[in-house]
Amino acid sequence: MTPRLDPFAAAPASLQSFLAFGKDIIGSGLEPSLMELVKIRASQINGCARCLHMHTTDARAKGETEERLYLLDAWRESPLYSERERAALAWTEALTLVAETRAPDDVYDALQAQFTEEEQVNLTLLIVAINGWNRVQVGFRGIHPVEKRQAA
Numbered sequence: 770m771t772p773r774l775d776p777f778a779a780a781p782a783s784l785q786s787f788l789a790f791g792k793d794i795i796g797s798g799l800e801p802s803l804m805e806l807v808k809i810r811a812s813q814i815n816g817c818a819r820c821l822h823m824h825t826t827d828a829r830a831k832g833e834t835e836e837r838l839y840l841l842d843a844w845r846e847s848p849l850y851s852e853r854e855r856a857a858l859a860w861t862e863a864l865t866l867v868a869e870t871r872a873p874d875d876v877y878d879a880l881q882a883q884f885t886e887e888e889q890v891n892l893t894l895l896i897v898a899i900n901g902w903n904r905v906q907v908g909f910r911g912i913h914p915v916e917k918r919q920a921a
Contacts, residue, residue: 770910770912771837771910772888772909772910772911772912773908773910774909775909776905776909777902784867787820787898787901787902787905790894790898791898791902794887794891794894794895794898797888797891797894797895798887798888798891799891799895801831802828802831802832803853803857803863804895805824805827805831805833806828806833806837806841806850806854806858807857807858807861807892807895807896807899808820808824808895808899809824809825809828809838809841809860810841810842810844810849810858810861810865811845811865811896811899811900811903812824812899812903813841813842813909814862814865814866815865815900815903815904817824817902817903817906817907817911818909819906819911819912819913820902820903820906821913822913822914823913825838825865836849837849837850841858844858848862853883854880855879855884856879856880856884857880857883857884857892859876859879859880859894860876860877860879860880860892860893860896863873863876863877864896864897864900865896865900866894877889880892883896
């Protein structure tokens, strides 16, 4: 894959504003581990290798287990995720695929049961932000860091 352009070089002020938006959400009070799971799940759906690399690395640094990272795509079938995480992941999927899902009531009901109104807004803005980054990186063919590995 060949990168199309470097969006940070092409529009630095716009990208800095978008970075600032994301940093504000990170300080919103949601649990760091939950935020990383949301960013990873949206990036899985959107096929964003750069964001997957970044957020799985960040999640590991914050203590996330390999098992939970490996099973995230199948979170519904695993008992490793809390009810709060499940509500956030379902909301992430519903909004990431909003043209298909239309943000169903049952998903919102589960969200309401686990999150305050302020948390619902902050989580939604986090989902908006990661979907935006996914689109920037996928659209411009952002490449994740690659380490050359030698055969064993």
